[in-house]
Amino acid sequence: DTAVSQTPKYLVTQMGNDKSIKCEQNLGHDTMYWYKQDSKKFLKIMFSYNNKELIINETVPNRFSPKSPDKAHLNLHINSLELGDSAVYFCASSQDFLRGPGTSGPFSYEQYFGPGTRLTVT
Amino acid sequence: RKEVEQDPGPFNVPEGATVAFNCTYSNSASQSFFWYRQDCRKEPKLLMSVYSSGNEDGRFTAQLNRASQYISLLIRDSKLSDSATYLCVVNFMNTGFQKLVFGTGTRLLVSP
Numbered sequence: 001d002t003a004v005s006q007t008p009k010y011l012v013t014q015m016g017n018d019k020s021i022k023c024e025q026n027l028g029h030d031t032m033y034w035y036k037q038d039s040k041k042f043l044k045i046m047f048s049y050n051n052k053e054l055i056i057n058e059t060v061p062n063r064f065s066p067k068s069p070d071k072a073h074l075n076l077h078i079n080s081l082e083l084g085d086s087a088v089y090f091c092a093s094s095q096d097f098l099r100g101p102g103t104s105g106p107f108s109y110e111q112y113f114g115p116g117t118r119l120t121v122t
Numbered sequence: 123r124k125e126v127e128q129d130p131g132p133f134n135v136p137e138g139a140t141v142a143f144n145c146t147y148s149n150s151a152s153q154s155f156f157w158y159r160q161d162c163r164k165e166p167k168l169l170m171s172v173y174s175s176g177n178e179d180g181r182f183t184a185q186l187n188r189a190s191q192y193i194s195l196l197i198r199d200s201k202l203s204d205s206a207t208y209l210c211v212v213n214f215m216n217t218g219f220q221k222l223v224f225g226t227g228t229r230l231l232v233s234p
Binding site: 019029040041042043044045057058097111114 | 163164165167168199200207209220221222223224226227
């Protein structure tokens, strides 16, 4: 059984198109994430949802819109694709999210990553 | 200064060698530290957490130096299967929540 799955695995499309990537986790986790790994292998967080609520929204163009229909799914829709959007997009999940200082709870939760979606914009 | 900085390598070592990677981080308030492993064209996977007292898992030893803000990973008796990219990961505050920040990774190549 795949814990975190993403579809599609590969996506080749032209500039200006709109595309979606889907992610599902069967681990019963409350928190899900989208990361982008660029050609230099730099892995950077884009968004995080906890129980369908957006909790982290990094400086990402508003052409990127995440949607979480339920806590097991987090999809990423990208409008008007640009060449610079070419990258590998990883979905991840964790039991919970890391809260700020002064709150209770552990300081870390292991994140489980999906296999990635390799997006190529031509 | 980058939030998390690593030597990209590659580190080329023969089987059986001992190899060490270092990583520095910029936020002195960080409290959680990890090493993830990423194989070529695969997803990152947690290798081990790094605790203040240092911790060992088989051939792997992780150390944390808070004063100097660096983390290390030591691999003893390297195997061919250890060839991968090792990502240093640190938690940072982000508008009331914490997020994990990944280094760009150190590539290890173990040869026969």
